[in-house]
Each structure stands twice: as structure tokens, then as C-alpha cells.
Amino acid sequence: MNFNRNRGTQFVVCLASFRLILVIALLFFSSCTTNEKEVPSYEFKFQDPSLKIEERVQDLIHQMTLTEKVSQMRYDAPAIDRLGIPEYNWWNECLHGVARAGEATVFPQGIGMGATWNAPLLFEMGTAVSDEARAKHYKFISEGKRGIYQGLTFWTPNINIFRDPRWGRGQETYGEDPYLISRMGVNYIKGLQGDDSKFLKVVATAKHFAVHSGPEKSRHEDNFQTSDKDLFETYLPAFEAAVKEANVHSVMCAYNRFRDEACCGSNLLLHKILRDDWGFDGYVVSDCWAINDFWEPGKHELVKTPEEASALAVSRGTDLNCGDCYDPNLKEAVLKKMVDEDKIDLALTRLMTARFKLGMFDPEKDVKWSKIPYSVVASKGHYDLSKKIARESMVLLKNQNNILPLNKNVRSIAVIGPNANSKPALLGNYNGTPNNYNTPLKAIADKLPSATINYALGSDIAIGWPMLHTIPSSVLRNGASKGLKGEYFKNRNWEGTPELIRNDSVVDFIWTLERPLENLNADDFSAKWTGQLVPNETGKYRIGLRAGSAGKLYFDNELKFEFSDDHRPKTEYFDIDLKEGQIHDIKIEYYNYHVDPQAQFVWAKMDQDLLTPAIDAARKSEVVVLCLGLSPDIEGEEMPVQLEGFDKGDRSEIKLPRTQIELMKKIQALGKPTILVLMNGSALAVNWAADNVPAILEAWYPGEFGGNAIADVLFGDYNPAGRLPVTFYKSVNDLPDFKNYNMENRTYKYFKGDPLFPFGHGLSYTNFTYSNLNIQDMVSTGSDIEVSVEVKNTGAIDGDEVVQLYISHEGRPNEAIRTLVAFERIHLKANQTKKLKYSISPTQYAIINADGKSKLEAGVLVISIGGKQPGFKGLSDTNSTSVLTKRISLKQ
Structure with missing residues (x-):
């Protein structure tokens, strides 16, 4: 009995233990079931970030x-609410900084980037620009904004060949050479798109x-x-390089x-x-x-x-x-x-694959690039990079008797010319909105605080194209006040009661982060300015409105012009004779629906004497800096402008406009030390200047810190080393027909004439010497050609050198005169020597035959290496560097 009782007790204990284990197991499985329920559930498979992008895309399309x-195949794709797909605008620009999207760092124009001959530097720039792009995108999204210029798909870079200097959009490119352009483009694209294995930083185009x-x-x-x-x-x-190398x-x-x-x-x-x-x-x-x-x-x-x-x-x-x-x-x-x-x-x-690869359908926390703070936008680091690129883009074309650098102890200096204080000449086209506009005038004044700066406009940019500037408050009236009455509305149509009424002394607004109205959550707003214009001088005037979106201008109650948005800032104007003291009613209606709002009420007196004040300024100065060139207002994309030498965005002549040539000749005749600074997006036939002006600096459209770079070079705080990415011809007569796309007699590769300044040209304040060139005498076709050389800075100051490696096929008249196959920008301290090595691949020295096929053939290959092309004399030569040449045999 006791035995059985013990057995019964043991059974009860075991049963109780089993029940306890069962309860624990049930609780465990219940817990697992509960955890499974906490896993996010998705209405559609494409919403699940754990799936492959390919699978998600196909589900979405299904x-x-x-x-x-x-x-979804239009650039302004609308939302699909039932699928939870937000609207998306594919149109964004970042040619040389994030464009048309509020404040941004503005770098030098594309042609200036090409002039740096520094491909790794463009990777740094691409990284900086895409940092700003990502930061801006997330800020826009947080504010409920998904419009144009607010996304992550950028229509950059322009890697077309700048085959003809007449092309107005050539300024957007990196130059005329396929190899130079490919190296620049690949690096910029890689910087933009980033290095994450899953998510693109932005899409480059x-x-x-x-x-x-x-x-x-x-x-x-x-x-x-x-x-x-x-x-x-x-x-x-x-x-091909953009696709195969940069993806x-x-x-x-x-x-x-x-x-x-x-x-x-x-x-x-x-x-x-x-x-x-x-x-x-x-x-x-x-x-x-x-x-x-x-x-x-x-x-x-x-x-x-x-x-x-x-x-x-x-x-x-x-x-x-x-x-x-x-x-x-x-x-x-x-x-x-x-x-x-x-x-x-x-x-x-x-x-949709692109949108998924940008992380648009994943939680922000899972996207590496979402961690970039807005503080990177227009940051000191990006400013420093913009300054560096601007400096490296400066090309010293001529420096007779080493007139440069100038002495900083100069007591008076004249800064003259239509580009001396021009904001557009800093920016080029497809530009962002900077917080800085450091023009040459401002930068020189900042660098020489003790000197007297004598500024004069000197001339219009071209005949019939005056430099428009803000109409001052002294000629604007709003009742008893100077200026115009401003009314601001939180809608696009000036409807209802204005949110804000104030007196604006001038209409000269570029809104970046701020808007004219507080708590303006959308970018849609409108403004109206009314009052009177009372000119203080009789004459013929051009009156205009520059706006970022759209507007109307009424003059004496007559609508003078109206323009609607075409996705880029523009200026409309009319010409009129005005009398001193005569009162004219003004009404301006402006509305904005982009994120880069701006409005300027501008004018210019058409018949004023600009030359006399310029001559007076030069006479009372020890040295003259002439800032001439072109303007993105008249060279660019498909413009309505038709002037002497300009044809709807392109140029019909490649020399300086007559107005500027006259100014230059009058100033040079005074006998003062004169420096010519060119700001432009394309090559200029400055033949008279090349013969008569002692120093010429090519500055392009150099970005928001361009004036600083110019001043740094002029006064020796930076040793220039930029090189021309295009040929400077002497005349439009040297060129084939503009519509002829055959390369015969085009670019340095095929031009048989005498250029004013050749591709690759650029001077330094120091000197570089090449020695100990080592190349095999004979190479089997299909093998790499190994090249080594030593470069020495034989001058007294540190500086950069741009090493250029060219090849030529001897005895083949249908082939290029020479072809660039390698380049590198290096820094050498005074008296320093570096040994450099390069490898020329069979693909690079192969001949492209009539069928467009790459073909390796036996023959003689001429290889040159130096800081310039070989074979030029006189002004076209670069005396601050040297070049070595060797002939080798290619054997089958």
C-alpha cells in the first residue's frame, strides 16, 4: 500500500510537472505568435523593404x-493615392551646384571645371553637391514639398563635345576633347551617385x-x-565611359x-x-x-x-x-x-527601379544618405571647395615681362568693365542661388583695403545690350515714401486681402531660405508692387523685370509684357524715352511656384556716356584691371537674343563685342599697366589684346567666389595652373560651317591652322622642366606602352603643373594631329622633383577606322609629354613649362 501510495504521489507530481511544462510551452508559443504579429504587415508586396528591388518593382507595376x-512616365508624375505613391517631379539640375532650389553652394561653370584639368577634384565636388541635394530633398519632404527641383534625379552632367566656340551651351561642358570630358564626367557622376551598395545617393544623367x-x-x-x-x-x-565606368x-x-x-x-x-x-x-x-x-x-x-x-x-x-x-x-x-x-x-x-534605388519606398532610417544634415548646405567646407575649384580654373594666357603678380602696395587701382561687378558673370547658366556674390570689384577692394578703388562700367556688354541694374529708391515713389508699395499674398493669384503690406525701397529680392511671409508652408505666393517712377535724367531707357517664375509689368496702366514660367529665371524688358521729372505709374505683378523665388525691377540708360568715366578712372590710377568678356544673359540655351555677334543663344562672331574692344583700346592707349580679365563661357578671339595688352587672365564664369580667385591670382596669393580645355581660334573664318558635324579642321586634334591660344595652354608664375623620359623603342601592338618621366619645379615658388601626354600616328594624314591619352595635375614645391609613370593601353593608341571599329596597326607612334602640346611658337607657346617627344615603333 505504501509502495502504491508513493507511486501515486509520484504520478501526481509528474502530472503536475507536465502540466507546468505544457503551460510554459503554450506561453512560449503564444509569445512567438505575438511577436510574429508585431512584424509589419504590408498591403502590397512592393512596400516590403526586405524584398529585392526587382520583385518590388514588378509588384508595383502589376x-x-x-x-x-x-x-508615371511624365516628369511631373502625380500621386497614386490608392497605392500610397506620392507625387514625384523628376526635373532637377546640378550642373555646378544644386540649381533653382534655394540657397546652395555655386561652383564654377562646367567649362571652368574642365580648365582645372583635375578629375579627382570633380569627384569631391560631386560629393559636396549630392550632399546638399540629399539634405535639401529631406527638408522639402519634411515640409510637404515634392515639386520641381526638389527631388533626387538630376539632369547633369553635360558631356557633349564643345566642337565649335559659337555654341552658347558649350559653357556647360568640360571642353572639346573626348578623353578630358570623359575623365571629368566619370568623376562627377561617381561623386553624385555615391558608393552605397544598395541606394543611389542621387541619379546623375x-x-x-x-x-x-x-x-x-x-x-x-x-x-x-x-x-x-x-x-x-x-x-x-x-x-561610353559614363555608362561603363561610372554606371x-x-x-x-x-x-x-x-x-x-x-x-x-x-x-x-x-x-x-x-x-x-x-x-x-x-x-x-x-x-x-x-x-x-x-x-x-x-x-x-x-x-x-x-x-x-x-x-x-x-x-x-x-x-x-x-x-x-x-x-x-x-x-x-x-x-x-x-x-x-x-x-x-x-x-x-x-x-520605378530608380525610385526604389533612391530609397523612396524605404524607411528613411534605413537609407544611408538620409543622415546628411541640412547644415552641409552652403557650409564652410563647401565654400572652401568652391574657392579651390575657382582658383584651379584660372588660366593665365599671357604675362609679358612678368607684369603679374601685381604689388599689393599699389595706392590706386582702376577696376573697369561690364563684368567687373556683374553677378551673372559669376554664375553662368543652370546656376543655383548663392549667399555670396564676390565679384572682381568686391574681391579686389577687400584685398586692398588701403588702396583707392576707381570703378567704372566702361561699356555695355554688347551693342544694344546694356547692363541692367536695380532701379534705385531715389526715383521710386509710393505716396510720401521712396520706393514702391508691396503687397504679399499666400496664393498665386493676388486674391483676397494681402497677408502683408509694406513699403519696399527697391524691388531686388532673391529669397533663399526665407520667404516674404511667415508660416508660408508652400512655395506658391504672389506679390504686387505699385507706385510711380520719376526719372532724374532725360534719355532713352530699357526697363525690365527679372523673375524666377512669372510676372507682368504695367507702365502707365499699359501692360508692357507678361511672361509665364519656363523653369528658369529670365528677364523681360521694353525700351522707352523718358523725361526728367515726369511721373509714370508702375504696377508689377509677380507670382512664384518654384523654390527659387526672385524678382528684380531693373533698368539701364541706353544713351549714356560710359567711356569717359572709365578713362577718368584709369587716368587717376596706377594700374588698370579690365574685366571684359561675355554674359550668360546673351550666350546660353535657345535665347530670344539677336544682337551684333550673337544669334539666339549662340554667337555669330567669336571676337569680343565692339563696345568692349573700343573700351580696351582707349584704356590701353593711356599707357597704364593694364591687365585683361576675361569672364565668359566660350573661347574668344582676343587678337588685339594678345598683341597689345601685357597680361590676360581667363576666368570663365567662376562661381560665387570667382572674384576672390581672380584677385588671388592677380596679386600673387595663388599661382595659376589652369589649362585651356578648348582651342582659342583667331577668327570665325577659321571654322567650318556651324552645322557641319564632321571633325575635319575642328578642335586641337584636327585644326590645321594657327590658333591664338592652343588647347592645353596655360602659364604659371614658376617654371617646370621635364627630363629622363623613358619609353620602349619598340612595342608589339596589343601591349601597353609604359612611360616614365621626371618633372622639376625650377622656379622660386611652389606651384601646380598639369602633365599632358599625347600620341600621334606618324605618316597617317587622316588621323588626328595628336590625341590626349593621359593627364595629371600635380603640386611641386620650389626645386622639387617628381618621377611620374603612365601606361598607354592598346585601346588608346588604336586607330578608329572608317567603319568606327578600333584597329591596331603597325607604324610609328610619336609620344609627347609635358605641360603643353608640342610644336607651338611665339604667343601660342607656354614658356613656363617644357615638353619632351619620342618616336617609337609599333610592331605586329
């Missing part, structure tokens, strides 16, 4: 209707594909032809036709070359409204309807439409069997 698909470099006025109808040799040797290498995620197709096909509807360019041959797997975006050119009268007229145009573009590989052609015409094209819906899905796959 959820869309045809109408929704088409809507290589443009304009392809064979595109003017003229601007006929780009919507032109049909260009080239040989296969020129196509593959000149026009395509930079794009650029977007390509923009060009306006023009090439070999009868519109570039945005080209089987050759978009299918065979870009995707089949190069393996490009990103998306293609059209240049803006380029698809309309397919059918609109007077343009390409390839098809007759917008539906056909949309179908053609998509079927040939243009995925995204900057314009209004795809939506709704693409839907109609599918329904009418002009294009398969599969083509729509393919295009949309490419587009």
Missing part, C-alpha cells in the same frame, strides 16, 4: 492601371545623347550626319535628329549602342518637349500625331518624357495598337 502607368552641340535656334529641326569614325572617336567616348543611371536624349532618326527615337543610339553594345540598364529621359518635335509643324515632322510620337519614342527606348506628350497620348497609342503595353511596363520598370 497593381497599376494603364492610366496610372502612363502618368549624362546628356545630351548624342551628336549635339548647336546651333540652338534650329535644334528642333536639325538632322546631323557624321562618319562612323567621328561618331565613335569623338562624339560617343564620354558617354550612370540615366541618359538624356537630344533634340536633334542623327542620321534621319530623332535622337529620342533612335534605334541606333538608344537600342544598338546604348543598351545592346554598352549594356546600359538605367532609364532614358527626353530633353524637354523633344517628343513634341516629332510631330509639330516646322520641326522634325517624323509623324503626324502626338499619339504616334509617343509610341515611337517609347518603342525606341525613351522611358521618361520631360514634356506633355506622353500623358494622355501614350494611353491612346496603346489602345490603338501603336505600341504594346509591354513597352510601357519595360519603361516603367526602369523608372
Whole structure:
């Protein structure tokens, strides 16, 4: 009995233990079930960040209707609320800093970047610009803003060949040489897109594909032809490098036709070359409204309807439409069997892949780039980088008798010229809005606080194009006050009661972070200014309004002009005779719906004597700095401007405008030490200056700190080392027809004439000597050619040298005179020597034959290395550096 009782007790204990274990297990499994329920649930698979991007993209597209698909193929893609897809505007610019999106660091224009010959520096710049882009994007998103210029897909860089100095948009490029452009472009793209294995930092866009470099006025109808040799040797290498080396995620197709096909509807360019041959797997975006050119009268007229145009573009590989052609015409094209819906899905796959790779459908905390603080925007580090690039872009073209650098102890200096105090001449086109405008005048005054600065405008930028400046408060009236009455509205249409009424002494506003109204959550607002203009001098005037979005100007109750937004700041004006003291009613209506609002009420007196004050300023000064050149107001993209020497954005002449030549000659005749500073986006035939002015500095459009870079070079605080990325010709007569895209007699590679200043030219304040060149005497074709050389700074001061390695095929008249195959910017202290090594690959010394194929052939190869091209004498030579040359044999 006791035994059995013990057994029963043991059984009860065991049963109780089992029950306890069972309860614990149930609790454990219940806990697991509870944890599983805490895992986020998603309405759609594409919302799950743990899935592969490919799977998410396909799920998203599967959820869309045809109408929704088409809507996402326009640059201003609307929201799809039922899928939780926010609106997205694909249009952003960052050619030389984040553009049109409020405050940003403004770097030198693209042509100035090319003049640095410093490819790694462009990687640094790309990193800085994309930092600002990411920081701005998240700030915009936090404020509920998703409009134009607020996204992460940037239509940069412009890697077209600057084959002709007449092209107004050449300023956006890195120059005329395919290799130089490719190195610059690859580095900038890599800096922009970042190095994260999962998420792109931003999307870069290589443009304009392809064979595109003017003229601007006929780009919507032109049909260009080239040989296969020129196509593959000149026009395509930079794009190929962008795709294969930099993995650029977007390509923009060009306006023009090439070999009868519109570039945005080209089987050759978009299918065979870009995707089949190069393996490009990103998306293609059209240049803006380029698809309309397919059918609109007077343009390409390839098809007759917008539906056909949309179908053609998509079927040939243009995925995204900057314009209004795809939506709704693409839907109609599918329904009418002009294009398969599969083509729509393919295009949309490419587009949505980009958005997923940018992290737009993932939690911000999971995206590496979301950690970038807004404080990077216009930060000291980025300012320092902009200053560095501006300095490195300076090209000293001439320095007779070492007149430069100037002595800082000078007691008086004249700073004269239309670009001496010009803000546009700092910025170029496609620019951002800086917090600094350090013009040459300001920078020289800052550098010489004890000197007397005598400033004069001297001349208009060109005949019929005066320098417009803000209309001062002294001639504006608002009742008893000076200035105009300003009324500000929180809507786009001046409706209702103004939120703010105040007196504005002048209308000269560039709003960056701030807005004119507090608690303005949107970028849509409007303003109205009213009052009177009372001129204090009789004469002919040009009166204008510069605005970032759109506006109207009424003069004596008459509407003088009205302009609506075309996504970039612009100036409209009218000319009128005014009498001193006569009162004129003024009303300005302005509205903004972008994030870079600005409005300036400007004028210029057309018939005033600018020359006499300039001569007086020079006479009472010890030295003269002449700031001449061009302006992005008259050279640029498809402009309405038609002046002597200028043709709707392009140039019909390449010399300085007559107004400036006259000023230069009058000033030089005074016998004062005179320095010419050029600010421009393209090569200038400054022949008279080259013969008569002792020093010439090429400064391009140098960014917000450009004036500082100019002053630093002029007064010896920086030793210049920039090199020309383009040939400076002596006359437009040296050039083939502008529309002729054959490379014969173009650029340093094929130009047989005598240039004013050659490609690669640039002086220094020190001297560099090359020695101990070592190259094999004979190389088997297919093998690398190894080159070594020593470079010594033989001068008394530290400085940079730009090493340039060229090859020439001797005895082959159809080949380039020489071809750049390597370059490097190095720093050498005084008396320092460096040994450098380079390797020339078979691809680089191969010949591109008539079929566009790369071919290795036996023969004699001439190799030159130095700080310049070989073979130039006189003014075209660079006496502060040397060059060595060797002939070697290529054997099969």
C-alpha cells in the first residue's frame, strides 16, 4: 500500500510537472505568435523593404492601371493615392551646384571645371553637391514639398563635345576633347551617385545623347550626319565611359535628329549602342518637349500625331518624357495598337527601379544618405571647395615681362568693365542661388583695403545690350515714401486681402531660405508692387523685370509684357524715352511656384556716356584691371537674343563685342599697366589684346567666389595652373560651317591652322622642366606602352603643373594631329622633383577606322609629354613649362 501510495504521489507530481511544462510551452508559443504579429504587415508586396528591388518593382507595376502607368512616365508624375505613391517631379539640375532650389553652394561653370584639368577634384565636388541635394530633398519632404527641383534625379552632367566656340551651351561642358570630358564626367557622376551598395545617393544623367552641340535656334529641326569614325572617336567616348565606368543611371536624349532618326527615337543610339553594345540598364529621359518635335509643324515632322510620337519614342527606348506628350497620348497609342503595353511596363520598370534605388519606398532610417544634415548646405567646407575649384580654373594666357603678380602696395587701382561687378558673370547658366556674390570689384577692394578703388562700367556688354541694374529708391515713389508699395499674398493669384503690406525701397529680392511671409508652408505666393517712377535724367531707357517664375509689368496702366514660367529665371524688358521729372505709374505683378523665388525691377540708360568715366578712372590710377568678356544673359540655351555677334543663344562672331574692344583700346592707349580679365563661357578671339595688352587672365564664369580667385591670382596669393580645355581660334573664318558635324579642321586634334591660344595652354608664375623620359623603342601592338618621366619645379615658388601626354600616328594624314591619352595635375614645391609613370593601353593608341571599329596597326607612334602640346611658337607657346617627344615603333 505504501509502495502504491508513493507511486501515486509520484504520478501526481509528474502530472503536475507536465502540466507546468505544457503551460510554459503554450506561453512560449503564444509569445512567438505575438511577436510574429508585431512584424509589419504590408498591403502590397512592393512596400516590403526586405524584398529585392526587382520583385518590388514588378509588384508595383502589376497593381497599376494603364492610366496610372502612363502618368508615371511624365516628369511631373502625380500621386497614386490608392497605392500610397506620392507625387514625384523628376526635373532637377546640378550642373555646378544644386540649381533653382534655394540657397546652395555655386561652383564654377562646367567649362571652368574642365580648365582645372583635375578629375579627382570633380569627384569631391560631386560629393559636396549630392550632399546638399540629399539634405535639401529631406527638408522639402519634411515640409510637404515634392515639386520641381526638389527631388533626387538630376539632369547633369553635360558631356557633349564643345566642337565649335559659337555654341552658347558649350559653357556647360568640360571642353572639346573626348578623353578630358570623359575623365571629368566619370568623376562627377561617381561623386553624385555615391558608393552605397544598395541606394543611389542621387541619379546623375549624362546628356545630351548624342551628336549635339548647336546651333540652338534650329535644334528642333536639325538632322546631323557624321562618319562612323567621328561618331565613335569623338562624339560617343564620354558617354561610353559614363555608362561603363561610372554606371550612370540615366541618359538624356537630344533634340536633334542623327542620321534621319530623332535622337529620342533612335534605334541606333538608344537600342544598338546604348543598351545592346554598352549594356546600359538605367532609364532614358527626353530633353524637354523633344517628343513634341516629332510631330509639330516646322520641326522634325517624323509623324503626324502626338499619339504616334509617343509610341515611337517609347518603342525606341525613351522611358521618361520631360514634356506633355506622353500623358494622355501614350494611353491612346496603346489602345490603338501603336505600341504594346509591354513597352510601357519595360519603361516603367526602369523608372520605378530608380525610385526604389533612391530609397523612396524605404524607411528613411534605413537609407544611408538620409543622415546628411541640412547644415552641409552652403557650409564652410563647401565654400572652401568652391574657392579651390575657382582658383584651379584660372588660366593665365599671357604675362609679358612678368607684369603679374601685381604689388599689393599699389595706392590706386582702376577696376573697369561690364563684368567687373556683374553677378551673372559669376554664375553662368543652370546656376543655383548663392549667399555670396564676390565679384572682381568686391574681391579686389577687400584685398586692398588701403588702396583707392576707381570703378567704372566702361561699356555695355554688347551693342544694344546694356547692363541692367536695380532701379534705385531715389526715383521710386509710393505716396510720401521712396520706393514702391508691396503687397504679399499666400496664393498665386493676388486674391483676397494681402497677408502683408509694406513699403519696399527697391524691388531686388532673391529669397533663399526665407520667404516674404511667415508660416508660408508652400512655395506658391504672389506679390504686387505699385507706385510711380520719376526719372532724374532725360534719355532713352530699357526697363525690365527679372523673375524666377512669372510676372507682368504695367507702365502707365499699359501692360508692357507678361511672361509665364519656363523653369528658369529670365528677364523681360521694353525700351522707352523718358523725361526728367515726369511721373509714370508702375504696377508689377509677380507670382512664384518654384523654390527659387526672385524678382528684380531693373533698368539701364541706353544713351549714356560710359567711356569717359572709365578713362577718368584709369587716368587717376596706377594700374588698370579690365574685366571684359561675355554674359550668360546673351550666350546660353535657345535665347530670344539677336544682337551684333550673337544669334539666339549662340554667337555669330567669336571676337569680343565692339563696345568692349573700343573700351580696351582707349584704356590701353593711356599707357597704364593694364591687365585683361576675361569672364565668359566660350573661347574668344582676343587678337588685339594678345598683341597689345601685357597680361590676360581667363576666368570663365567662376562661381560665387570667382572674384576672390581672380584677385588671388592677380596679386600673387595663388599661382595659376589652369589649362585651356578648348582651342582659342583667331577668327570665325577659321571654322567650318556651324552645322557641319564632321571633325575635319575642328578642335586641337584636327585644326590645321594657327590658333591664338592652343588647347592645353596655360602659364604659371614658376617654371617646370621635364627630363629622363623613358619609353620602349619598340612595342608589339596589343601591349601597353609604359612611360616614365621626371618633372622639376625650377622656379622660386611652389606651384601646380598639369602633365599632358599625347600620341600621334606618324605618316597617317587622316588621323588626328595628336590625341590626349593621359593627364595629371600635380603640386611641386620650389626645386622639387617628381618621377611620374603612365601606361598607354592598346585601346588608346588604336586607330578608329572608317567603319568606327578600333584597329591596331603597325607604324610609328610619336609620344609627347609635358605641360603643353608640342610644336607651338611665339604667343601660342607656354614658356613656363617644357615638353619632351619620342618616336617609337609599333610592331605586329
